[in-house]
Amino acid sequence: MTTETLNIRDMCEAFDVTPRTLRFYEAKELLFPIREGQKRLFTKRDRARLKLILRGKRFGFSLEEIRQLLDLYHMGDGQEAQLSKTYVLAERHLADMEAQKAELEEAISELKEQMAWGAAKLAKLANRKSAAA
Numbered sequence: 001m002t003t004e005t006l007n008i009r010d011m012c013e014a015f016d017v018t019p020r021t022l023r024f025y026e027a028k029e030l031l032f033p034i035r036e037g038q039k040r041l042f043t044k045r046d047r048a049r050l051k052l053i054l055r056g057k058r059f060g061f062s063l064e065e066i067r068q069l070l071d072l073y074h075m076g077d078g079q080e081a082q083l084s085k086t087y088v089l090a091e092r093h094l095a096d097m098e099a100q101k102a103e104l105e106e107a108i109s110e111l112k113e114q115m116a117w118g119a120a121k122l123a124k125l126a127n128r129k130s131a132a133a
Contacts (some may be wrong), residue, residue, distance in 0.1 A: 003042035005034065015050055025053060028063055030070065060093045 008019050022040070025031045030053055033040040042050075049070055056066040069089070072082035 005043055006047065008040050008042070011042045011047070011050070015054065016048070017054070022050075025050065026092075028067070030063065030067060043049075059090070060097065061089060065089055 006014065006023055010011050011017070011022055012019055020120075022031065022033075026033060026040070031042070033042045033046055035041075038040055052070065053063075053066055056069070057063075061069075069082055069086055072085060073079065075081045
């Protein structure tokens with residue numbers, strides 16, 4: 001990856017995203033590539049922003065939350081405001097994810113119990129059929 005600019009194809013390959021994704025983030029004013037006619041050139045800043053956008057989406061942050069966090073970068077406070085807000089949002093998202101995990105683990109456990117019951121029932125039915133035959 002160069003330290004200068006990347007075209008849209010190189011950005012897509014570097015971050016495993018589609019051109020449509022990059023255009024979407026540009027339309028949402030999360031990325032600001034240099035425009036040369038129809039050509040988009042992404043700077044090192046765009047690459048850093050995209051990395052944060054993708055990480056934020058992976059962690060369940062909304063695009064609006066991500067935008068707000070990215071906008072705090074240039075506050076001139078050594079990123080204190082950005083880090084502080086990120087931490088608060090991360091705590092909330094982590095709590096949500098842990099709650100979802102607990103619900104999923106409970107559902108998995110219940111499904112396993114039902115499957116075990118079904119397997120036992122099927123075995124009894126198979127035994128009755130073989131005994132009757």
